[in-house]
Amino acid sequence: MKPPNLTPQQVAVALTYGKNQSAPKVIAKGRGLIAQAIIERAKQHGVFVHESEDLVGLLMKVELDQEIPAQLYLAVAELLAWLYRLEHANSPTSPFINK
Numbered sequence: 001m002k003p004p005n006l007t008p009q010q011v012a013v014a015l016t017y018g019k020n021q022s023a024p025k026v027i028a029k030g031r032g033l034i035a036q037a038i039i040e041r042a043k044q045h046g047v048f049v050h051e052s053e054d055l056v057g058l059l060m061k062v063e064l065d066q067e068i069p070a071q072l073y074l075a076v077a078e079l080l081a082w083l084y085r086l087e088h089a090n091s092p093t094s095p096f097i098n099k
Contacts, residue, residue: 012038013059015068015076023067024076029060048086050079 012035014028028038042049055075062068068076 010035010039011053011056011060012036013056013062014038014042015059017080021067023070023073024080025067026059026062026064029062029064048083050082052079055079 009031011031012029013026015024016027017024030038039049055072058072058075059068062072
């Protein structure tokens with residue numbers, strides 16, 4: 001059991017995915033201050049931050065500059081769909097707006 005005053009160390013993973021890539025790639029990962037810096041930089045650039053301890057735990061096992069394994073495709077695809085919905089929610093041509 002964890003002492004009541006201690007919080008788990010913050011962990012963060014950054015992914016990139018482009019048209020010419022076969023799968024998303026881990027471009028940054030870290031714990032503590034490094035994780036805070038990753039999250040802060042994402043927010044500074046308008047990148048949405050999704051919090052999922054389970055997914056981050058799995059992504060932390062992927063080496064830097066490596067594509068995610070096939071076992072994580074579905075989970076990351078759901079994350080990308082969530083991001084797409086957030087980014088396009090207020091667009092007049094968005095399929096997510098009730099007309």
